[in-house]
Amino acid sequence: xxxxxxxxxxxxxxxxxxxxxxxxxxxxxxxxxxxxxxxxxxxxxxxxxxxxxxxxxxxxxxxxxxxxxxxxxxxxxxxxxxxxxxxxxxxxxxxxxxxxxxxxxxxxxxxxxxxxxxxxxxxxxxxxxxxxxxxxxxxxxxxxxxxxxxxxxxxxxxxxxxxxxxxxxxxxxxxxxxxxxxxxxxxxxxxxxxxxxxxxxxxxxxxxxxxxxxxxxxxxxxxxxxxxxxxxxx
Amino acid sequence: xxxxxxxxxxxxxxxxxxxxxxxxxxxxxxxxxxxxxxxxxxxxxxxxxxxxxxxxxxxxxxxxxxxxxxxxxxxxxxxxxxxxxxxxxxxxxxxxxxxxxxxxxxxxxxxxxxxxxxxxxxxxxxxxxxxxxxxxxxxxxxxxxxxxxxxxxxxxxxxxxxxxxxxxxxxxxxxxxxxxxxxxxxxxxxxxxxxxxxxxxxxxxxxxxxxxxxxxxxxxxxxxxxxxxxxxxx
DNA sequence: CGAGCTGTGTGGTCTGACCATAGTAGCGCA
DNA sequence: TGCGCTACTATGGTCAGACCACACAGCTCG
Numbered sequence: 001x002x003x004x005x006x007x008x009x010x011x012x013x014x015x016x017x018x019x020x021x022x023x024x025x026x027x028x029x030x031x032x033x034x035x036x037x038x039x040x041x042x043x044x045x046x047x048x049x050x051x052x053x054x055x056x057x058x059x060x061x062x063x064x065x066x067x068x069x070x071x072x073x074x075x076x077x078x079x080x081x082x083x084x085x086x087x088x089x090x091x092x093x094x095x096x097x098x099x100x101x102x103x104x105x106x107x108x109x110x111x112x113x114x115x116x117x118x119x120x121x122x123x124x125x126x127x128x129x130x131x132x133x134x135x136x137x138x139x140x141x142x143x144x145x146x147x148x149x150x151x152x153x154x155x156x157x158x159x160x161x162x163x164x165x166x167x168x169x170x171x172x173x174x175x176x177x178x179x180x181x182x183x184x185x186x187x188x189x190x191x192x193x194x195x196x197x198x199x200x201x202x203x204x205x206x207x208x209x210x211x212x213x214x215x216x217x218x219x220x221x222x223x224x225x226x227x228x229x230x231x232x233x234x
Numbered sequence: 235x236x237x238x239x240x241x242x243x244x245x246x247x248x249x250x251x252x253x254x255x256x257x258x259x260x261x262x263x264x265x266x267x268x269x270x271x272x273x274x275x276x277x278x279x280x281x282x283x284x285x286x287x288x289x290x291x292x293x294x295x296x297x298x299x300x301x302x303x304x305x306x307x308x309x310x311x312x313x314x315x316x317x318x319x320x321x322x323x324x325x326x327x328x329x330x331x332x333x334x335x336x337x338x339x340x341x342x343x344x345x346x347x348x349x350x351x352x353x354x355x356x357x358x359x360x361x362x363x364x365x366x367x368x369x370x371x372x373x374x375x376x377x378x379x380x381x382x383x384x385x386x387x388x389x390x391x392x393x394x395x396x397x398x399x400x401x402x403x404x405x406x407x408x409x410x411x412x413x414x415x416x417x418x419x420x421x422x423x424x425x426x427x428x429x430x431x432x433x434x435x436x437x438x439x440x441x442x443x444x445x446x447x448x449x450x451x452x453x454x455x456x457x458x459x460x461x462x463x464x465x466x467x468x
Numbered sequence: 469c470g471a472g473c474t475g476t477g478t479g480g481t482c483t484g485a486c487c488a489t490a491g492t493a494g495c496g497c498a
Numbered sequence: 499t500g501c502g503c504t505a506c507t508a509t510g511g512t513c514a515g516a517c518c519a520c521a522c523a524g525c526t527c528g
Contacts, residue, residue: 008511008512009512009513018324018327019327021324021328021329022327022328022329024329027328028330034477034478034479035478035479036479044512044513045512045513045514046513046514046515047281047511047512047513047514048511048512050285050480051284051285051288051511051512054285054288054289054292055288055292056324058288058292058321059292059320059321059324059325060321060324060325061324061325064478064479064480065478065479065520066478066479066518066519066520066521067477067478067479067519067520067521067522068478068521068522068523069477069478069521069522069523070522071521071522072477072478072479072520072522073477073478074478076328078328078330080321080322080325080330080331083325084318084321084322086293087292087293087295087314087317087321088314088318088400089252090252090255090290090293091293091294091314091403093252093253093255093256094255094256094261094262094295094310094312095255095256095258096314097314097400097403098399101399101400101401104400104401105398105400105401105404108343108346108401109342112342112346164338164339165331165332166322166332166335166336166339166408167335167338167339167342169325169331170404174400242480242481243480243482244481268508268509268510269509270508270509278481278482279481279482279483280482280483281480281481281482282480282481282482284511285480285481287510298509298510298511299490299509299510300487300490300509300510300511301489301490301491301508301509301510302489302490302491302492302506302507302508302509303490303491303492303508303509304491305490305491306489306490306491306508307508307509307510308509
């Protein structure tokens with residue numbers, strides 16, 4: 001198949017960037033040479049260079065900004081969850097990745113993370129981040145969209161306590177992938193106030209189990225929490 | 235930040251494709267209008283359209299082929315694992331996602347999958363696919379690169395028995411992300427023959443546990459299997 | 469010293485030309 | 499009528515160049 005085996009002009013740029021990242025020649029925060037310079041360096045057109053840059057953007061490796069000065073150009077970033085989340089969202093949209101499988105995979109990662117958080121060397125600062133989110137969600141005047149955003153951050157913060165960046169990334173990307181479904185579900189609930197009350201109670205109990213380093217309880221509670229929400233929602 | 239909030243010309247194409255996928259207006263196997271037609275439809279340049287197409291390619295949603303006839307143009311595909319794998323690989327290369335976390339996440343997904351395969355309604359055809367891979371790996375003349383490829387397919391096939399497409403996708407993408415490390419590790423082993431023997435023995439025991447629907451045993455064996463390989467390798 | 473202007477380098481977009489590819493249709497010959 | 503060959507067409511891939519908007523950084527003037 002021509003597409004899968006043909007070498008494209010910009011592949012050399014992609015490979016070069018990957019190797020440079022691997023070797024440490026370029027690092028997080030570094031600024032790549034400008035598109036025109038890369039075009040000259042690789043002996044290809046600027047349009048082709050732009051294709052490579054676009055690929056790297058979609059993969060969450062770089063961001064681009066116009067202008068001049070240190071914030072302009074193509075900067076190395078680290079946004080794996082937005083990259084994975086965007087791709088997953090497309091495949092959920094195309095019905096190739098079923099929503100129920102995403103939910104189940106979320107349960108897998110969150111229960112794993114909370115179990116492992118029990119023995120992980122998280123700091124007081126980390127757990128306090130989660131606590132602040134928990135407390136922010138206790139505001140009963142919060143619109144559901146804000147609550148949902150805080151809810152997402154809360155879950156990500158708890159899961160991050162396990163200390164596995166890949167698992168956190170996947171968890172976050174899955175939330176991103178089904179973000180619209182979550183928002184729709186929240187907005188569709190008959191009485192948001194009642195639902196929010198239940199969610200808050202769940203969150204508190206989950207938080208307390210995590211803080212107490214009771215991994216088994218935390219995992220069970222988060223499973224029930226997700227089951228409860230999606231049982232109502234989908 | 236201009237990059238994250240600015241609307242680009244081709245965003246409309248991306249949104250349109252996503253919505254069309256969601257609504258079913260376009261489906262797996264469908265052929266999108268040509269770049270020139272899309273440019274006219276959206277009132278933007280062909281170069282901008284190409285950026286949207288490129289994004290969709292990186293996300294594993296479409297593939298592009300030159301020529302004419304039914305196989306040419308931009309065809310809707312479903313390659314979530316290559317998209318996720320490619321992105322993960324970049325982030326592993328940039329050292330933002332640690333290899334050890336990928337390995338641990340792999341253990342998480344594979345043990346989960348094998349546990350759940352015990353109660354899943356997989357078919358004889360599915361398990362036979364795995365069996366054929368198992369038997370193919372028993373060929374002692376197999377070069378390590380071929381063995382590694384079959385090994386990967388074997389693990390993916392077993393994990394797919396759980397019936398969760400998202401988990402399978404993630405598993406496959408993680409294998410893809412660290413594929414070069416696996417190949418390097420295999421090539422670096424002192425005596426490949428001895429290692430292959432051990433791997434084969436592990437594979438057989440894992441397969442038998444899965445076939446017998448002993449989820450707990452299968453999960454334990456696959457954990458030990460991965461630990462053993464990476465304990466030696468990294 | 470501060471404000472405003474100019475210049476420069478950056479990515480974003482557009483236009484148009486050309487190339488390679490993969491069919492498909494039409495024509496000619498056996 | 500069937501097969502082979504040629505020409506045409508639509509497609510994505512690449513290139514070159516022009517222009518735009520933006521974000522500084524440096525310089526000049528009050």
